[in-house]
Amino acid sequence: MNRRLYYDIFSLFYDRIIALHSRDSSAGLRKFLIEKSGAGGDHSSLLDICTGTGAVPLAAAAMYGGAVRLTGLDFSSGMLKKAYSRASGLSGVSISFVQADASSMPFRDNTFGAVTCSHAMYELRPDVRENVLAEASRVLVHGGRFAMMEHCEPEKPFIRFLYRVRLAGLGQSANLDFAKNEVPYLRRHFSNVTMEKAPGGRSKVIFGVKA
Template sequence: MKRWRRKYYDIFSHFYDKIISLHSGDKRAFLRELLIKKTGLKPGGSLLDLCTGTGAVAITASRVAGKDGLVVGVDFSKGMLRKACEKAQKLKTKNLYFVLSDVARLPFADESFDAVTCSHAMYELDPATRNAALKEAWRVLKPGGCFTMMEHCEPKHPFIRLLYYIRLASMGSPENRKFARDETPFLARIFRNVSKEITPTGGSKIILGTKD
């Protein structure tokens, strides 16, 4: 099953950026900047981006972290990471690294990062993997660090809403559909001060929690 999903995302990497832009309503990368702002990342800080895809969030974070900072993007799809690396090479980014990894078993030490992010991906993980990924996010966060994720709201456009419902139906697990509709109870099992807000575009929501 995991091998099939990996192959699916390798192929999907060629269309990923356009689909995310259409669904989230974010044509100018405003949401990526907002997501990073919510993490509290400062110049010289460190950030880990889970399910980084083609690296859009990680690249935005690398600009905030600056030359003395560190940003790492992880994904289990070689196709996605290939696209991410191509982008980073064009920008000649020095503080950004991409790692092939299962988000349920991260290859990083405890309390390694100031912030952890995940954008438009957590709801697609199977329940066991998602729960493990959230626990791993908590583990690698430094005390006082923030886990910040962004997910799709239910689309207003009829056609896109239909695609969204089909995607939810394809998930199979009722827990996945429950997570997509309200993520806060799931994060509250692990993180403190969990909150949610709708982004100005209306197409996405940001959910965050902190580590004591």
């Protein structure tokens, strides 16, 4: 199935699945990701790629109000429809959504102070992921940070088996390799690349700086 169509269909259930899966931890995890991106410090703009229903920009809006210019990008119109509706009641914040492919973004070089990506990099085809990382670096200002969050490999053997099958199905064995250790992949595009476990220990954030 075409991936964009897959996500358009997935958007109909996505927020309910996330709510069931992560209970109240997901807001805290997104806050951790945003803090690691450095947004709100010296940098007053944040781009969230593969934003889905906008959970990261919405969490950043709750943290910084209108002090940070927020942009969410996704290629699925279904996901973005939900994001628009979630953001529609907010006032005093600067938040916009853009429909585009993250491997070819409609932004000028050096536009954003921080770029984030939450739970999406593993789902990209390896060649697409490489282009997305290059694009994330291109649109970041020098000194700006890219920060991505993903699940850690589950400890329970059966859940780990399902997790590996899903990753392999989404992008051949190269996805498993990336998921085990993202640091060398990010080092091709960023410096000072670091991995930190998020609170709760089930997710991790990997971040680096555009030199």
